[in-house]
Amino acid sequence: xxxxxxxxxxVALVMAGSAPAETVRVDGVFAAGVxxxxxxxxxxxxxxxxxxxxxxxxxxxxxxxxLGEDGVPHARIxxxxxxxxxxxxxxASSGVEDFNYIETRERCVEKKxxxxxxxxxxxxxxxxxxxxxxxDLRLVRHSDGRVLYTVPKSRSDTDSWCEDGxxxxxxxxxxxxxxxxxxxxxxxxxxxxxxxxxxRIKEDRDGLPPDLADRFHDAVRLTKHDQSxxxxxxxxxxxxxPDHGPTLFNRALCAEAxxxxxxxxxxxxxxxxxxxxxGGDVSKGLGRVASLAAGEEDVRRLAAL
Numbered sequence: 001x002x003x004x005x006x007x008x009x010x011v012a013l014v015m016a017g018s019a020p021a022e023t024v025r026v027d028g029v030f031a032a033g034v035x036x037x038x039x040x041x042x043x044x045x046x047x048x049x050x051x052x053x054x055x056x057x058x059x060x061x062x063x064x065x066x067l068g069e070d071g072v073p074h075a076r077i078x079x080x081x082x083x084x085x086x087x088x089x090x091x092a093s094s095g096v097e098d099f100n101y102i103e104t105r106e107r108c109v110e111k112k113x114x115x116x117x118x119x120x121x122x123x124x125x126x127x128x129x130x131x132x133x134x135x136d137l138r139l140v141r142h143s144d145g146r147v148l149y150t151v152p153k154s155r156s157d158t159d160s161w162c163e164d165g166x167x168x169x170x171x172x173x174x175x176x177x178x179x180x181x182x183x184x185x186x187x188x189x190x191x192x193x194x195x196x197x198x199x200r201i202k203e204d205r206d207g208l209p210p211d212l213a214d215r216f217h218d219a220v221r222l223t224k225h226d227q228s229x230x231x232x233x234x235x236x237x238x239x240x241x242p243d244h245g246p247t248l249f250n251r252a253l254c255a256e257a258x259x260x261x262x263x264x265x266x267x268x269x270x271x272x273x274x275x276x277x278x279g280g281d282v283s284k285g286l287g288r289v290a291s292l293a294a295g296e297e298d299v300r301r302l303a304a305l
Contacts, residue, residue: 245275
């Protein structure tokens with residue numbers, strides 16, 4: 001759930017590249033998908049088996065080598081020969097499947113006065129290609145041989161082209177993209193990470209008396225250039241209208257941005273009751289703050305190692 005929250009926040013960050021101005025911007029550390037692994041002092045990557053194991057192992061090592069660039073404490077990455085506290089191993093293999101089929105086309109075979117008066121059907125050969133990559137991963141703790149992390153990961157890509165148009169998918173390019181995707185997912189599984197993202201606020205003023213509706217509108221506009229003032233305004237509106245769903249949601253976002261994760265959890269939970277149409281966004285918010293709270297705790301523990 002916590003890793004999913006991190007993935008959702010990544011999507012929010014991508015969307016925020018051209019996000020509407022009416023957003024609350026957040027900077028926080030998300031916990032690793034497998035927190036027990038992330039708290040090991042050292043981690044190593046063993047040789048991977050399978051036809052595509054070498055490429056995946058190298059990609060994972062390359063991703064793990066970037067740990068710390070975001071300023072977040074993390075396990076130290078060491079060579080497998082140094083007996084790390086946790087050793088990651090795995091196997092990866094790929095497949096390519098081509099399916100040939102026929103499509104029917106039409107073309108003009110007779111024109112009169114620049115208009116087509118007779119058309120004929122013809123057939124062209126086409127190919128649908130599916131490229132797949134499957135990996136099985138496990139991480140074992142050196143001290144007791146316990147498996148802390150075991151997971152299968154798969155990717156697939158399908159493309160079609162015909163004799164009269166289109167270009168076939170590049171197997172090498174597809175496998176490279178899938179390998180990097182799995183490596184990034186493993187990095188999120190094994191270590192906490194920092195994200196900067198923006199979430200759109202709720203702008204519905206229905207249910208507020210006119211004076212509070214005007215203040216709510218002003219608070220929405222404030223998010224464009226003064227997030228702190230906007231959040232203070234939403235807090236004041238919340239005192240006067242404690243059961244207004246959109247205000248509860250916006251206050252939860254503000255608490256999330258301020259690092260007050262327990263308060264954010266309470267506000268999101270109340271928003272679920274009073275803003276039922278925002279249920280999906282509330283669930284995402286609860287997932288994010290759970291992972292952010294865990295990330296904050298893990299950073300303290302990692303810094304003490």
